[in-house]
Amino acid sequence: MGNTIENIATLVAAEAPAVREDVLSWVTEFAELLQPDAVRWCDGSEEEWQELTAEMVAAGSLIPLNKDIRPNSFLARSTPDDVARVEDRTFICSNEAIDAGPTNNWRDPQEMKATLREKFAGAMRGRTLYVIPFSMGPVGGAISQVGLQLTDSPYAVLNMRIMARVTPEVYTQISNGADWVRTVHSVGAPLAEGEEDVVWPCNPDKYIVHFPETLEVWSYGSGYGGNALLSKKCFALRLASVMGRRDNWLAEHMLLIKLTNTDTGRVFHLAAAFPSACGKTNLAMLRPTIPGWEVETLGDDITWLRPGKDGRLYAINPEAGFFGVAPGTGESTNPTAMSTLWGNTIYTNVALTDEGDVWWEGKTDSVPDHLIDWQGNDWTPDSDRPAAHPNSRFTVPITQTPTLAEEWFAADGVPIDAILFGGRRATNVPLVAKARDWQHGVFIGATISSEKTAAQEGTVGELRRDPFAMLPFCGYNMADYWGHWLNMGEKLGDKAPQLFQVNWFRKDQDGRFLWPGFGENSRVIDWILRAVDADNNGSEKLGEPSPIGVLPADGELNLDGVDVPAEDLASLFDVDAESWLAECDLTEQFFAQFGERLPAQLSAELEALRERLRAA
Ligand code: OXD
Ligand code: MN
Numbered sequence: 001m002g003n004t005i006e007n008i009a010t011l012v013a014a015e016a017p018a019v020r021e022d023v024l025s026w027v028t029e030f031a032e033l034l035q036p037d038a039v040r041w042c043d044g045s046e047e048e049w050q051e052l053t054a055e056m057v058a059a060g061s062l063i064p065l066n067k068d069i070r071p072n073s074f075l076a077r078s079t080p081d082d083v084a085r086v087e088d089r090t091f092i093c094s095n096e097a098i099d100a101g102p103t104n105n106w107r108d109p110q111e112m113k114a115t116l117r118e119k120f121a122g123a124m125r126g127r128t129l130y131v132i133p134f135s136m137g138p139v140g141g142a143i144s145q146v147g148l149q150l151t152d153s154p155y156a157v158l159n160m161r162i163m164a165r166v167t168p169e170v171y172t173q174i175s176n177g178a179d180w181v182r183t184v185h186s187v188g189a190p191l192a193e194g195e196e197d198v199v200w201p202c203n204p205d206k207y208i209v210h211f212p213e214t215l216e217v218w219s220y221g222s223g224y225g226g227n228a229l230l231s232k233k234c235f236a237l238r239l240a241s242v243m244g245r246r247d248n249w250l251a252e253h254m255l256l257i258k259l260t261n262t263d264t265g266r267v268f269h270l271a272a273a274f275p276s277a278c279g280k281t282n283l284a285m286l287r288p289t290i291p292g293w294e295v296e297t298l299g300d301d302i303t304w305l306r307p308g309k310d311g312r313l314y315a316i317n318p319e320a321g322f323f324g325v326a327p328g329t330g331e332s333t334n335p336t337a338m339s340t341l342w343g344n345t346i347y348t349n350v351a352l353t354d355e356g357d358v359w360w361e362g363k364t365d366s367v368p369d370h371l372i373d374w375q376g377n378d379w380t381p382d383s384d385r386p387a388a389h390p391n392s393r394f395t396v397p398i399t400q401t402p403t404l405a406e407e408w409f410a411a412d413g414v415p416i417d418a419i420l421f422g423g424r425r426a427t428n429v430p431l432v433a434k435a436r437d438w439q440h441g442v443f444i445g446a447t448i449s450s451e452k453t454a455a456q457e458g459t460v461g462e463l464r465r466d467p468f469a470m471l472p473f474c475g476y477n478m479a480d481y482w483g484h485w486l487n488m489g490e491k492l493g494d495k496a497p498q499l500f501q502v503n504w505f506r507k508d509q510d511g512r513f514l515w516p517g518f519g520e521n522s523r524v525i526d527w528i529l530r531a532v533d534a535d536n537n538g539s540e541k542l543g544e545p546s547p548i549g550v551l552p553a554d555g556e557l558n559l560d561g562v563d564v565p566a567e568d569l570a571s572l573f574d575v576d577a578e579s580w581l582a583e584c585d586l587t588e589q590f591f592a593q594f595g596e597r598l599p600a601q602l603s604a605e606l607e608a609l610r611e612r613l614r615a616a
Contacts, residue, residue, distance in 0.1 A: 008028070008031050008032050008035070008036075009028050009031075009032070011031065011036075011038065011039050012024065012027050012028045012031050012039050013028075014039075015039065015040070015041055016041055017041055017043075017168060017171045018171070018172075018175060019171050019174065019175060020174055020175045023148065023171070023174060023180075026148075026182060027039075027129075027131055027148075027150065030120075030129075030150055030184055031129055033117060033120050033121055034120055034121075034122070034123050034124035034129060034150075034152070034186060035121075035122045035123075035124055035125050035190075036124035036125070036127055036128055036129035036152065037124075037125070037126055037127060037128065038127075038128040038129070039128070039129045039131070040128050040129070040130050040131070041131045041133075042130050042131060042132050042133065042157055042166060043133075043166075043167070043168045044132075044133075044134075044161050044165075044166030044167050044168075048157075048161075049158065049161060052154045052157060052158055053074060053158065055154065056074075056154055056155065056158075057074070059197060059199075060199050061076065061154075061155065061197075061199050061200065062074040062075065062076055062155075062346075063075040063076075063077075063352065064356075065347075065356050065357060065358065066355055066356030066357055069355060069356065069357045070341075070342070070343055070345065070357060070358065071342075071343040071344070072343050072344045073343055073344065073345045073346070073347065073358075074345075074346050074347070075346075075347045075348075075350065075352055075358060076155055076200070076346060076347070076348045076349075077199065077200065077348070077349060077374060077375065077376060078200045078202075078223065078224055078348060078349055079200045079202060080375065081202070081204060082200065082202045082222050082223060082224045082227075083224060083349060083389055083391055084224065084225065084391045085208075085224075085225060085226045085227055085233065085472070086206050086208060086222060086227060087472050088105070089206040089207055089208055089221075090105060090208040090209075090210075090472065091104075091105045091106065091107050091112060091207065091208070091209045091210065092104040092105065092106055092210050092212060092238065092475055092476070093106065093107050093108065093109040093112045093113075093209055093210065093211050093212075094106065094109070094211075094212050094213060094476065095109060095213055098477065098597070099212070099476055099477055099480075100476065100477065101474075101476065101477030101478050101479060101480070101594070101597070102477075102478075102593045102594060103471055103474070103478050104474070104475075107209075109211050109213070112207075112209055113211075113218075115207075116207060116209060116218050116220060119186075119188060119205070119207065119220045119221075120184075120186060120218075120220065122190055123152070123186040123188050123189075123190050123220070124152045124186055124190060125190035125191060125192070126190055126191025126192065126193070126195065126197075127152040127190070127191060128152065128154075129150055129151075129152060130150070130151050130152070130153075130154070130156075130157045131148060131149075131150055132148065132149040132150075132151065132156075132157055132160050132166055133146070133148055133166060133167065133168060133169075133170035133171050133174075134146065134147055134148070134149065134160060134164035134165060134166045134167075134170060134231055135164065135165040135167065135169070135170050135173070136164060136165075136231060136235065136236055136240075136304075136318035136319070137165075137304065137316045137317075137318045137413075138165070138316075138409065138410070138411045139165060139167060139169045139170065139173060140173065140411065141316065141411035141412055141413070142306065142308075142314075142411065142412040142413070143249070143304050143305075143306045143314065143315075143316045143318075143412065143413050144316070144318070144411075145179075145181065145235075145240065145243070145318070146170045146173050146174060146178050146179075146180050146181070147170075147180055147181035147182070147183055147230075147231065147235055148170075148174075148180060148181075148182060148183065149183040149184070149185060149230050149231070150183070150184045150185065151184075151185040151186070151228070151230075152185075152186050152187055153185065153187050153201075153223050153228055155223055155228070155346075156185060156223065156228045156229060158346060159228075159229050159323070159346055159395045160229055160231060162320065162321035162344075162346065162395045162396065162397050163229055163231055163232060163319055163320060163321040163323060163395065164231040164318075164319065164320055164321075165320050181215050181216075181217075181235055181239055182214075182215065182216045182217075183216070183217040183218075183219070183230040183231075183234065183235060184216075184217065184218050184219065185217075185219040185220075185228055185230055186219075186220055186221075187201045187202050187203065187221065187222070187223045187228075188202065188203030188205065188206075188220050188221040189201035189202060189203055200223060201223065202221060202222055202223045202224075203220065203221035203222075204221070205220070205221050206220065206221035206222045206227065207219065207220045207221060208222070208226075208227050208234065210234060210238045210239060210475055212238075212239065212242040212475050212476060215239050215242070215243065217230050217234040217235065217238075217239065219234065224348070225323060225348075225391075225393060226323075229323065231318075231319070232301075232302070232319065232323065233472075233473055236251060236302045236304070236318050236319065237251055237252075237253060237302060237470070237473035237474075237475070238473055238474070238475035239475055240304065240318075240475075241470070241473070241474050241475045241476065241481065242475040242476050244304070244484070245476065245480070245481070245484045248306070248307065248488070248491070249304065249305060249306035249307070250304070250305040250306070250484075250485070250488060251302070251304050252271065252273060252302070252303050252304070252305065252468065252470070253273055253274075253301070253302060253468070253469040253470050253473050254271040254272055254273045254299075254301075254302070254303040254419070254469075255271065255272050255274075255280045255281075255283055255284040255299055255300050255301065255303070256269070256270075256271050256284070256298035256299040256303045256315055256316075256317050256414075257269070257270050257272075257283070257284060257286065257295055257296065257297060257298055257405075258295070258296040258297075258298055258405040258407060258414065259293055259294070259295055259296075259525065259529060260293070260294040260296070261292060261293060261529070262291070262292055262293065262294055263292055266533065268417040268418070268529050268532065268533075269298070269315065269407075269414040269415060269416050269417055270416070270417060270418045270419070270420065270525070270528070270529075271303045271305065271315055271416055271418075271419050271420070271497075272419070272420035272421075272422060272502075273419070273420070273421050273422070273445065273448070273468050273469040273470075274422045274423070274469055275423060275424065275448065275450055275466040275469045275471075276469075277325070277424075278422060278423070278424050278450075278504075278505075279504070279517075279518075280300055280301060281300045281322065281324050281325075281329070281334065281337060282333065282334050282337075282518060283521065284297050284298075284299065284300035285297055285300075285334055285336035285337055285401070285403055286519065286521065286522055286525070287335070287336065287519045287522075288519060288522030288525075288526075289519040289520050289522055289523070289561070289562070290522055290523055290526060290558055290560065290561070292526070293522060293525070293526060295403065295522070295525075296403050296404065296405035297336070297398075297401050297403045297404050297405060297408075298315075298317050298404075298405050298407060298408050298414065299316075299317025299319065299398075299408075300317075300322055300324065301317075301319065301322075301323070302317065302318055302319055303315050303316070303317060303318075304316050304317075304318050304413075305413075305416060306413070307488075307491065307492060307495075308412065308413075308415065310415075310495075311492065311493075311495040312415045312416070312492075312495045312497075313415065313416045313488075313492060313495070313496065313497055314412060314413035314414060314415055314416070315413045315414055315415075315416050316410075316412075316413040316414075317398075317408065319398070320397065320398055320399075321395055321396055321397050321398050322337075322340070322394070322395070322396050322398060322401075323393055323394075323395050324337065324393060324394050324396070325391060325392070325393060326347065326350050326358075326360040326363070326388055326392045326393060326394050327360045327361045327362050327386070327388055327390055327392060328361070328362040329360075329362065329363065329394075330362045330363045330364060330365075331363075331364060331365075332365065333362065333518065336401065336402055336403050338363075339402050340396055340400045340401045340402065341394055341396055341400075342400065343400075344396065344397060344400065345394050345395065345396040346394070346395040346396075347392070347393070347394050347395075348392060348393045348394075348395070349374040349388060349389035349391070349392035349393065350374060350387075350388040350389075350392045350393075350394075351371040351372060351373050351374055351379060351387035351388045352371060352372040353368055353371055354368075354370055354371075359371055359387060359388070360387065360388035360392055361386055361387065361388055367381045369381070371387045373385070373386075373387045373388070374386075374387065374388050374389045374392055416497045417497055417498070417529070417532050418497050418498045418499070418500060418528055418529065418532050419441070419497050419498075419499050419500070420499075420500045420501070420502050420528070421441075421444050421445045421448050421468070421469075421499070421500070421501050421502070422448070422501070422502045422503060422504070423448045423449050423450045423466065423503060423505075424450035424451070424503075424505045425449070425450060425451065425503045425505055425506060426451050426461075426505060426506060426507040426511075427451070427506070427507075427579065428575075428576070428579055428580060428583060429501065429503040429506065430501075430503065430506070430548070430551060430572060430573045430574070430575065431502065431503060431504070431506065431514075431515055431524060431572040431573060432500060432501070432502050432503075432524045432527060432528065432551070432552065433500065433501045433546070433548055433549030433550060433551055434498065434499075434500050434528075434531055434543055434549055434550035434551075435498070435499040435500065435501070435549055435550075436545075436549060436550065438486075438489035438492075438496050438499060439486060439489065439601050439605060440499075440549065440605060441489075441498075441499025441500075442482060442485045442486055442489065442499075442601075442602070442605075443601075443602055443605035443606070443609075444499065444501045444549070445467065445468045445482075445485065445499070446467045446468065446482050446602060447465075447467070447587050447590075448465070448466050448467055448468060448469060449463040449464055449465045449466060450463070450464050450466065450505075451463060451464070452464050463583075463586060465590055467481075467482070468481070468485075477594070477597055478594065479594035479595075479597035479598045479599065480597060482598075482599055482602060483597075483599045486599055486601055498528075498531070498532050498535065500528055501549060502521075502524060504517045504521060505517075506571070506572055508568070508571060514564075514568045514571055514572050515564070515568075515572055516562065516564070520562055523557055523558050523559065523562070524557070526558055527542065527552050527556060527557050527558070530542055530556075531543055531550075542556055543556070546575050546616075547575060547577065547580070547609065547612035547613045547615075547616045548575055548580065548609065548612075548613075551573050551575075552573075575616070577613045577614070577616045580609075580613050581610060581613050581614070584606060584609060584610050584613070587606055588606060591603065591606065
């Protein structure tokens, strides 16, 4: 069975739009290897969405939700072995191991390609190969990039249509000479003649592979999230970080928001890096509890930043949708997200209600009496397992966000005033600190960490390092990445945004959070932006120096209407020299693994910090 090489080439060419020769030969080469039964050049149209959702519903792979409650929305259920990104199966295959660095899994690119060619051989038998043309950022924008994804997963096609700008204009852009990124994905589940498909095809053997020198992603075996929607973590972070270093820009794991001071009309833009599961989506949809600020959403996960003609740093959210974690998103914690999810949404691994709506832990305060859980089984509040998988997701167009800033559509992005680095720290790190300068800010970003919880491997309380929240997402040697940040700062000079460290998660000795978080974080952002404004307009500077950065001076943080006892406030900003010095020793050990690649400026920052702490 299967197609012969000759008729596969015909199959590829038959419906092909007008594309450049290198596109046609790339698709043909992979089609010959993957041996699909059919080839479909996607265009991201409404008809395509209707057709594919109908096919998937008929096959049992999507469950349509109640149209009166969630119009044009569907539920997908994965298999229990395909529910998250697989970091131990994620590889950076640079020519030299040192260029992937000690924090990435490295394999020789030629050997990896040989292994994957074997996996890919015939992997799409009985399936359709879809070609997805997508733009990251507005098509043709100054910071945007385009790519193609080959996939045998209609689920990936539908999700990509939400997460990226899928449009035939990309074919035209490529034909007009645009560089493009090559990404290939197969679930690794070929069908024999007459074999019936399963609801969620995938393969126990998974490979998420990046070739940074040739800007390619080859992904095999998984249909889930970042493993399969290659525009997201694979392209927009791992490959884009490499492209950014080459071409003088930055690809970051950051949310992006616009803030308007409603008294002065002044507008600010802020990007913020937080490790996964630190409430980025909540901050992207912040509802301030203090008057004076309007917050609008630009992005919740990834930000690309590039110096503009005026020398300032401009940013876009390259994505077009949210792939958000459902559990914990609810009316009380994030009403904006809940309104965003009114329809046109794909849910994966959440629970189904008897009315044909979705539910997950934290969605509502009351728990339904009966549900079908994420694995398709009956569920009641007495069941001893969660109804939705902890990493269950919604995929929703960003344009449905009630708080979306109109600048999300701006081709050339928004100028950035401040960048925040946050971890989840129970100890040491204060609620907010302003970096002394860019180099100190890079040191802060490089040392982002969280204490391990019982849910992670290792000793509880031990620091899990996640520099710039990029540990799983940096496509090259992390030390070179820090060097690139230092260079960018030099280039930006006095036009560089200000850098800050924040920590919403500090606890007292009994494990109680010292800061209420959520909307109250607007108080911290308020201080940050007033500090930035004061620096920019030459008025009296805010804050007072401490060994670890500039802290709000007494009375500067707006605490009107929030009950934070004086002792808690003192603890939130306490800088204990002894425990910081102990942490410096851990930082030294952490830095040591990067050997000679570690920029000298970061060792100098560590020494300077130690000196300031000893003098305190
Ligand atoms: C994500 C992550 O899914 O950071 O966005 O893990
Ligand atoms: Mn993320």
